[in-house]
Amino acid sequence: MIRNIKYEYLLVFISIVWVVFFSFTLQLTPYFSPICDDxxxxxxAQLLYHQGEIDNTRPLLLAAIHGFPYxxxxxxxxxxxxxxxxxxxxWFSTIILVFKIISLQCTRKKAFLYTLVFISLLGNLAHNFNFLSESIYxxxxxxxxxxxxxxxxSQDFKYLTIAFTLLTFNSLIKPVSLGLxxxxxxxxIKHLKSILFNKYNLLLSCSVLLLLFQMLWIKKKYGDFTISYIGAITYYNxxxxxxHCYQNNLEYIPGETLRAKQLNTLTSHQIKQLAEVDFKNQLQNNTLNLCKAYLFCIYSNSSKGNFIISQCENNNKTSYFDFFKFSFKVVSKLQNIILTILSITLAGYTLLKIKRNNGFSTILSVAILYIFLISAMSCFQCDRFHIAFFPLFVILYSVENQKFFKKKEL
Incomplete structure (x- = not known):
């Protein structure tokens, strides 16, 4: 029994020590900013528990989870x-899950080493210190x-039913999950009947009903059958x-342009209509600049380190603070750049050889590319959006690496 679970215990122990060291050297403690996304x-959460209302940008399930103590x-x-x-x-649970997923593909010892790579990712760790949704998502x-x-x-379809249930629930944490x-x-789609009709279909039905409830509430309250208005706001801003700034040779400062300030005077329904009209117009009449803006967003999100580390201050006047802050900033930047390049390259390569590929690698690749491409709707987010596909890359790499060595042995 001890032999079977020793790696899980060891991973938790290493993770705790790593959190303490990271927090101590950077003087980083959990921080809430009332003027940011926090x-x-x-x-x-306040709106849901105090007034029984659903927010127009932050979905129901996330608000329910955050506000549970109310x-x-x-x-x-x-x-x-x-x-x-x-x-x-x-974060701790994700570590154990990464280990368990990889251990289904190779030995537990190798899975342990791969999981250490995920633990070392600074962006995933640092985001735990802010009141955000990334870790849950x-x-x-x-x-x-x-x-x-x-x-x-196992080839048991109940597992796919559970997976779809979780992804549907996750769209009520971050609406972008609906794309997955x-x-x-x-x-x-060929297995849709088996996924929908088994003893676990009640779970899937509950997640779909909750999603529909969210969308119907937004429709009744604000006028649109949608999960949230965050997508429209993000695109427009x-x-x-x-x-638009490229087209008119203007300086771009997020939230400070005349376009962005215009949103403050509009209703949620008007914002969504404006964003849709703007997207169609730019797609038809400002295509080159829209593409340039998209590439800029990709570059912006792929080339920066973690913003939480950058905001740390030496309040205790320790002699080692500057060294660790500089080191962690450099490492987080390199991790974002290198892992983004490796993730997209490996996912793209895996999809190119899809006929010789197993379905699991394909699913991982699709998820990585989707999260990467959709994250470019926004910019200046540092590694905030890319950390979502980093654990998927670690898993995909372990799967493909295992397949490579198996072929070599043959």
Whole structure:
């Protein structure tokens, strides 16, 4: 028994030591910023639990998870602490899931070494210290991938049903996950009947009903049958605005241009209509600059280090702070650049040889490329969006590497 679980214990121990060391050297403690995205997540939780309303940008499930302590009469401070605890629980759980997924493909010793690579990724660790949704979102993706890997080992469709359930729920944490549901649905369309009709279909039905409830609420309250307005706002303020600035030779400062300030005077429905009209117009009449803006967003998100590390300050006046801050900034930047390049290259190569590929590698590759491409709707996010596909890259690399050595042995 001890032999079978020693790696899990060791990974948790290493992770805890790593968190303590990282936090101590950078003087980094959980931080809540009311004027950044953190504030909007807390507001969504307050709105749900205090007024019974759903926010127009932060979906229902995320607000319900974040605001859970409100059920017991807790104050905002407790909810914020709960959010940080949840982040670290999700990060630790993701570590174990990465290990378990890889151990289905190769030996537990190799899986342990691969998982250490994921633990070392600074961006994934640093985001736990902010009141954001990334850690929960990544955990849900990796958990769904775990059940997909179980399907390929057992050929039992219940695992695919659970995976689709998790991805659907995850779209109520970050709406971008709905794209994965649709892409994976197309991939498994031949097995749709088996996925929908088994003893676990009640779980899938619950997730779909909750999704429909969210969309119907938004339709009734704001006028559009959509999960959230965050996509329209993000496009208009980032990708669309950057393309507009290229066209008119203007300086681009996110949220500070006349276009961006215009949104403050509009309703959610008007913002969505404006964003749709703007996208169609730019696609037809400003195509080159829209493409340039898209490439700029890709470059911006792929070439920077972690912003949380950059914001650390030497409040305790320690002699070693500057060394560790500089080192971690450089490492996080290199990790973002190198892992982004490797992820896209490996995923693209895997899809090119799809006929000789197993379905699990294809699913991982599709997820990596989708997250990478959709993240370019925004810019100046450093590694915030790319850390979502880093654990998928570690898993994909382990799978492809294992296949390579098996072929070599033959």
């Amino acid at each position: 504030g909007s997540y807390l507001y969504a 059920l017991f009469g807790c104050k905002d401070d407790t909810v914020i602490v709960w959010g940080f605890v949840l982040n670290f629980l999700c 990544i955990f849900m993706i990796v958990l769904s991938i775990y059940f997909i890997s179980k399907y390929y080992k 549901v649709l892409l994976f649905g197309l991939f498994y 980032y990708l669309g605005d950057k393309a």
